[in-house]
Amino acid sequence: MPENLLKGKKGIITGALDENSIAWKTALKAKEQGAKFVLTNAPIAMRMGAINELAKECDTIVIPADATSVEDLEKLYDEAKEYLGGNFDFLLHSIGMSPNIRKGRAYGDLNYDWAMKSYDVSAVSFHKMMQVAEKKDIMNEWGSIVGLSYIAAQRVFPFYTDMADAKALLESIARGFGYRFGKSKKVRVNTISQSPTVTTAGSGIGGFDAFYNFADSVSPLGNASAEACAEYIVSLFSDFTRMVTMQNLYHDGGYSNTGISEEIMEKFSDKK
Numbered sequence: 060m061p062e063n064l065l066k067g068k069k070g071i072i073t074g075a076l077d078e079n080s081i082a083w084k085t086a087l088k089a090k091e092q093g094a095k096f097v098l099t100n101a102p103i104a105m106r107m108g109a110i111n112e113l114a115k116e117c118d119t120i121v122i123p124a125d126a127t128s129v130e131d132l133e134k135l136y137d138e139a140k141e142y143l144g145g146n147f148d149f150l151l152h153s154i155g156m157s158p159n160i161r162k163g164r165a166y167g168d169l170n171y172d173w174a175m176k177s178y179d180v181s182a183v184s185f186h187k188m189m190q191v192a193e194k195k196d197i198m199n200e201w202g203s204i205v206g207l208s209y210i211a212a213q214r215v216f217p218f219y220t221d222m223a224d225a226k227a228l229l230e231s232i233a234r235g236f237g238y239r240f241g242k243s244k245k246v247r248v249n250t251i252s253q254s255p256t257v258t259t260a261g262s263g264i265g266g267f268d269a270f271y272n273f274a275d276s277v278s279p280l281g282n283a284s285a286e287a288c289a290e291y292i293v294s295l296f297s298d299f300t301r302m303v304t305m306q307n308l309y310h311d312g313g314y315s316n317t318g319i320s321e322e323i324m325e326k327f328s329d330k331k
């Protein structure tokens with residue numbers, strides 16, 4: 060295991076809701092690798108209380124912020140800068156939510172107010188995090204910003220509905236802001252396209268078990284776990300990936316480049 064990959068680095072980790080969250084695992088890995096960071100989540104998620112246990116374990120604080128509120132983000136950055144004693148080397152956007160999915164609305168029957176909420180929470184908030192960071196000039200040179208995506212941005216997964224459009228927007232924002240931040244501060248911006256993962260956001264999607272098992276059978280390495288994703292995120296925050304930017308990086312055990320696997324062929328072999 061590598062050691063101290065993030066020694067001396069400071070940052071912000073959004074989205075740790077409970078111990079299954081990708082952000083939760085990332086916080087533990089980042090701490091293990093020597094980073095100092097502040098945790099944040101929407102005020103409503105704070106009520107669950109679990110994030111305070113994580114903060115204790117990571118020897119840090121939690122600053123509530125709704126990632127769709129520019130005002131909250133400004134306050135978050137100011138307070139985090141004071142607590143950490145300097146500007147940031149990394150930001151993790153690990154945020155997603157769709158009221159249409161929560162309420163079982165089909166893609167042909169979207170409630171558009173809710174769809175706007177999905178896009179704002181799951182994608183535009185990534186832009187807001189970066190715009191506020193740029194305006195405050197709060198990123199250190201050669202810093203790294205990561206968001207989390209899903210392959211439904213490229214291919215149709217019928218039950219992913221408006222989140223697929225949100226992820227396509229998120230990936231586009233990573234390219235658009237990656238260009239700006241690369242030019243101005245040598246800061247890189249990437250999205251990681253993660254395997255289906257058993258978390259609150261993941262398993263809330265209709266048919267999750269089926270597409271989790273399907274992806275696991277197709278991928279030569281099997282589905283990537285939340286912990287493996289955390290390790291990949293840490294590598295992207297480290298100095299070993301300094302020239303990687305504006306990319307959507309598949310972290311999916313090979314799923315995205317596999318047409319069919321023997322396991323799936325066997326399942327369908329007796330069908331004419």
Ligand SMILES: NC(=O)c1ccc[n+]([C@@H]2O[C@H](COP(=O)([O-])OP(=O)(O)OC[C@H]3O[C@@H](n4cnc5c(N)ncnc54)[C@H](O)[C@@H]3O)[C@@H](O)[C@H]2O)c1
Binds near residue numbers: 082127208253259
């Ligand atoms: N679980 C999967 O199968 C999977 C696969 C690919 C990508 N992802 C992405 O990974 C990211 C993290 O999700 P997860 O799977 O760890 O689930 P999770 O439910 O643990 O995390 C989602 C987080 O978003 C936070 N959030 C929601 N609205 C917010 C707001 N307005 N402001 C701030 N935070 C808000 C929630 O409180 C929660 O902590 C999401 O972008 C998700 O779409 C998940």
